[in-house]
Every structure is written in structure tokens, then in C-alpha cells.
Amino acid sequence: MDLIYLRSFLEVARCQSFTKAAENLGYVQSSVTTHIQKLENEYGVILFERFGRTMRLTSEGEQLHRYFEQIIALYDDSKHLISRQISGHLDIGTIESLVAYFLPPVFNRFRQAFPQMNLQALPLAEPHILQLIRAGELDIGIIMDRLVCDEDIETIPLRQEPLVLVAPPDHPLAGSRSVHARDLHDLSYIATEQTCTYRAAFENLLTAQGVAYQIQHEFGSLEAIKRLVGYGLGVGLLPRIAVDRELAEGHLVALPFAHPDITFYTQIVLHRKKWKNPAIRHLIELLAEAAETDKRLAR
Numbered sequence: 698m699d700l701i702y703l704r705s706f707l708e709v710a711r712c713q714s715f716t717k718a719a720e721n722l723g724y725v726q727s728s729v730t731t732h733i734q735k736l737e738n739e740y741g742v743i744l745f746e747r748f749g750r751t752m753r754l755t756s757e758g759e760q761l762h763r764y765f766e767q768i769i770a771l772y773d774d775s776k777h778l779i780s781r782q783i784s785g786h787l788d789i790g791t792i793e794s795l796v797a798y799f800l801p802p803v804f805n806r807f808r809q810a811f812p813q814m815n816l817q818a819l820p821l822a823e824p825h826i827l828q829l830i831r832a833g834e835l836d837i838g839i840i841m842d843r844l845v846c847d848e849d850i851e852t853i854p855l856r857q858e859p860l861v862l863v864a865p866p867d868h869p870l871a872g873s874r875s876v877h878a879r880d881l882h883d884l885s886y887i888a889t890e891q892t893c894t895y896r897a898a899f900e901n902l903l904t905a906q907g908v909a910y911q912i913q914h915e916f917g918s919l920e921a922i923k924r925l926v927g928y929g930l931g932v933g934l935l936p937r938i939a940v941d942r943e944l945a946e947g948h949l950v951a952l953p954f955a956h957p958d959i960t961f962y963t964q965i966v967l968h969r970k971k972w973k974n975p976a977i978r979h980l981i982e983l984l985a986e987a988a989e990t991d992k993r994l995a996r
Contacts, residue, residue: 700772703765705732706744710762713752736761787976789818790826791839794919795963798938799991800839803983811976822892830968837977838966839984841936842894845966853965853981855988859937860895860959861944861951865929868950876954878902884910885931890917895961899934902958923949934959938991963988 708718709729719726737744744758754762791800796818804816821829826838831849845852862876870876881903889896903910913931916922919939926933927948943949965981967973973981 700769702732702736703769705729706736707762707765707769709733709745709752710754710758715752785814785976786836787814787816787980788834788836789816789839790821790829790835790837791818792823792826792841793820793917794936794939795839795841796820797919798936798941799963799987803980803987806983807976807980810979814976822890823894824892827966830966833968833971836967836971837980839963840966841961841963843898843960844962844964849969850966851969851971853967853985855963855965855984856991858961858963860934860961861937861940862932862934862954863923863926863940863943863949864932864952865927866947866950867929868932868952870952871950873953876952878906878908878956881910881954882908884908885913886910887922887925887931887933888912888915889919889922889934890915895934895936895959898959898961902956 705718705722705724705728708722709715712718712721715726715729715733719729722729733744740757740761742757743755744761745752746755800818804818807814807816819835823840823842826835826840827845827847827850829835830838831847841858844854864871870880873880884903900910914922914925916925919935922933922935923940923943925931927943932952937944937951940949940951944951965984967977971977
């Protein structure tokens with residue numbers, strides 16, 4: 698006897714309708730009818746009876762309903778118990794800004810669900826993450842980049858990640874209503890590391906539009922970049938999640954600069970042939986929930 702028959706029976710009993718139960722379960726009505734008929738044949742009884750437009754359980758159906766609820770509950774509990782006992786390694790490739798400003802609460806919730814799983818977050822550049830995903834040396838990647846299109850990689854977008862050009866409050870462009878690439882001529886800026894994807898997009902845009910710029914300093918540390926920008930040594934292009942506090946406190950300002958060439962997304966990447974075990978599936982769910990929550994709070 699398939700558990701799917703029991704779930705169909707319980708849903709029909711709850712909805713008192715074959716049609717509504719089929720809609721809720723994602724089946725055609727004939728499938729649900731077949732499931733109920735198989736149960737009736739199995740037990741040799743009628744489970745539902747109609748009185749006009751009303752449907753209700755027979756006395757035999759009521760007795761079986763209690764047992765079926767217990768069977769399904771025990772089955773679901775057993776799956777939950779086993780999933781929590783999954784042990785091993787889950788190797789994640791990601792970048793500093795996501796580790797610092799997005800992932801910690803997600804990792805905390807994951808550890809509560811899978812205490813036996815050793816989650817390793819490796820800070821890497823996006824190109825290296827994609828390379829290791831293709832080679833099967835990482836279980837999952839969480840990156841900030843243009844949407845990845847690769848025949849070997851499955852991409853799960855989480856959210857568009859705003860990038861902001863930050864400056865000290867007294868910067869000459871701070872009071873502008875809008876800032877275009879041409880306004881950044883002779884720009885002095887504090888750059889992220891050379892492997893940073895949004896740095897490359899920004900510099901390619903400036904070069905394409907003939908805008909001269911000068912890199913004053915180059916750091917892999919976002920905190921160092923924010924400090925130098927605050928002291929007026931240049932502007933910095935950073936993810937908004939990394940500078941929310943400084944903007945709120947007035948230590949930095951966001952210049953009103955945007956361009957479609959600098960549109961980036963936080964996204965999950967994994968090999969198309971990667972088996973999504975319960976731990977990976979749960980992590981993906983937690984990441985999607987966190988991204989959706991952050992989007993609602995930002996509105």
C-alpha cells in the first residue's frame with residue numbers, strides 16, 4: 698500500500714471534496730479517485746458516502762482515518778529524525794561580503810537542523826568557485842555576480858544585490874540628484890581585489906565610456922575600504938549590505954549612481970549532476986527564505 702493513497706484519503710476527508718483535494722495535492726481528480734478506490738479494495742469497505750452535495754466519512758472511514766493520521770505522522774517523524782542525523786562535510790564556496798553580512802544567521806539555522814553536519818565556508822573568488830563547482834570539488838557555491846549561464850552549472854537566483862558607490866559626506870558629488878559615468882572623470886577610488894567581479898564590471902564601464910580613473914588603494918577587506926573612503930581617500934563600489942550601517946549612521950553617503958551593466962545577483966550555484974541530499978535542500982530553502990526576508994525589510 699502506497700503512502701500516497703493515505704495522503705489522498707486524508708486530504709479528501711479534510712476538504713470533503715475529491716476536486717478540492719486533487720487541486721491541493723497537484724493531481725487530476727481521477728488520480729485521487731483511483732487512490733481512494735484502491736484503499737477501499739484493500740480494506741473491503743466503503744470509505745466515503747454522499748448525501749446530496751455533502752460528503753462524509755463512513756464509520757469504517759472514521760476508524761481508518763485515525764490510523765492513517767498516525768502512520769503519516771510516524772513516517773514524517775522518521776524522515777525528520779534521520780535527516781537530523783546526517784553527518785559529513787558540506788563544502789561551500791562564497792565571498793567575503795556574503796560571509797560577513799548575509800550568511801551567518803543562515804548557517805546558524807542550518808546547524809540547528811543538522812548538528813552532525815560539518816559545514817565549511819571557503820572564501821574564494823567567483824571564477825575559482827565556478828571552476829571548483831564544475832570539477833565537483835565544492836558541494837555548493839553562493840556568489841554575487843551576473844546570472845551564471847553554464848551548461849554544467851545549475852543557477853538558483855536569490856535576489857538582485859544592489860551595489861552602491863560610497864563616498865564621504867563632504868564629497869563634491871554627494872549632493873547630486875544623479876551621477877553618470879561621465880561625472881566620474883579623474884575618479885579616485887579604493888578598489889576591491891582584482892578578482893572581484895563587480896570591480897571588473899565597474900572599470901570596464903568607465904573604460905568603455907572614456908572615463909579616466911585612478912586606483913588609490915586596493916584591498917580584499919571591505920572594512921579597510923570603508924575606513925579609507927570615510928577618510929576621503931577615494932570612493933568605493935561596494936554591496937549595499939556591506940555599508941548599510943555606515944550609511945544609516947551618516948559616516949558614508951551613497952552617490953546616486955547606477956548602470957545596467959552593473960547589475961549583480963546573489964545566487965546559488967551547483968553542478969547540474971549534484972545530488973541534493975536533505976542537508977543541501979534545507980540549506981537552499983534557508984537561503985531563499987533569508988533573501989526573501991531581506992527583500993521585504995528593504996522595501
